[in-house]
Amino acid sequence: MSDTMRHHWLLLGACGWVLLILMFASKFINFNLRVPDDYGGKSEPLSWTVTATKLIKSLARELEKSEPQPAHQLPEGTVAVNGEDWQAVESERLELVSSVCRNGSLKNLTHTPIGKFVLDRIFVCDKHKILFCQTPKVGNTQWKKVLIVLNGAFSTVEEIPENVVHDHDKNGLPRLSSMSEKEIAERLNTYFKFFIVRDPFERLISAFKDKFLQNPRFEPWYKHDIAPAIIRKYRKNHMETTGLRFEDFIRYLGDPNHKRVDRQFGDHIIHWVTYVELCAPCDIKYNVIGHHESLERDAPYILKAAGIDHLVSYPTIPPGITSYNRTKVEQYFSGISKRDIRRLYARFHGDFRLFGYKEPDFLLN
Ligand SMILES: *[C@@H]1O[C@H](CO)[C@@H](O)[C@H](O)[C@H]1NC(C)=O
Ligand SMILES: *[C@@H]1O[C@H](CO)[C@@H](O)[C@H](O)[C@H]1NC(C)=O
Ligand SMILES: *[C@@H]1O[C@H](CO)[C@@H](O)[C@H](O)[C@H]1NC(C)=O
Secondary structure (H helix, E strand, O other), X not given: OOHHHHHHHHHHHHHOHHHHHHHOHXXXXXXXXXXXXXXXXXXXXXXXXXXXXXXXXXXXXXXXXXXXXXXXXXXXXXXXXXXXXXXXXXXXXXXXXXXXXXXXXXXXXXXXXXXXXXXXXXXXXXXXXXXXXXXXXXOHHHHHHHHHHHHOOOXXXXXXXXXXXXXXXXXXXXXXXXXXXXXHHHHHHHOEEEEEEOOHHHHHHHHHHHHHHHOOOOOOXXXXXXXXXXXXXXXXOOOOOOOOOHHHHHHHXXXXXXXXXXXXXXXXXXXXXXXXXXXXXXXXXXXXXXXXXXXXXXXXXXXXXXXXXXXXOOOOOOOOOXXXXXXXXXXXXXXXXXXXXXXXXXXXXXXXXXXXXOOOHHHHO
């Protein structure tokens, strides 16, 4: 019996999916989709006697060593959306990620340890074996709602009170970091894993607007604690007394020593650190990386690939909100020095390369 077969049966036995599969013949196809990535040549169970850190490190090495997930292992056409081959687009993205991850000269910008910070970002849906890495400012609230419903704490997306979505004591959506090392390793190795990205600079603009200009969720610490700390360190002209300006924010983000400042801000930095730092895309083998710019195609694709499209749908996406707006990016960056923009790009270069976002040469040159 091949390893893959053996794992099929282990998984089936352990999870009682047999019943589900009998009930939904189509489910079996979705189930199959997960297997090639997750069992890339690895059959030895990890030793659970090592410490958490060691385990995570060895796990990271295992994941790194295993072959990049070849696109052809996904059965042709099974997850095509609207009759078109969106799967090819998704597969190309994963191939790009694995080739950029292997580029030694970008290693600093593409690799990150799978530590507590990353495990805190990943939400777990055990019922359907899904891991979702949160990348704020990219429509994550909607995905969290979808997963909360799947986990069963609420029966529809509409019923979830807004304040409960981000309250992980109440919403029944645990973080991967809340689990034991063994549980973490099992889930990283076998679950369907995804996250969503968008143009890195547009995301920073969105974070700046949301946290420092509008602050719609009433989170006073952004304006009262974080903004003054950034201004103290990065504002050129201290006679100026306005609130945080985009220029100050960019100087902070592009500072090669930003980590010293980050430490004061705790987990609030999730709104502006790189996707690499949030989700470790070169150290965890994700099955799908959605793009905000094509969310209309990606959302149904992800639901189908995760085998949950018959259970839940992604909330309606208002027209126009997902498209890249170059005019907006130009406006925000006008008046910011080339030096500061280049420093910013140097830090976010990994995100641009990994996810196929074009270098913003109109800002850099
Ligand atoms: C690796 O990245 C460097 C720096 O961006 C680039 O010049 C080089 O072409 C890349 N190598 C490969 C094999 O893609
Ligand atoms: C990579 O990281 C090391 C150690 O943090 C640093 O010394 C080096 O300058 C970095 N290289 C690049 C290209 O950023
Ligand atoms: C793009 O951004 C600009 C400036 O913020 C705004 O005026 C314009 O309406 C936006 N365009 C679209 C298509 O949303």
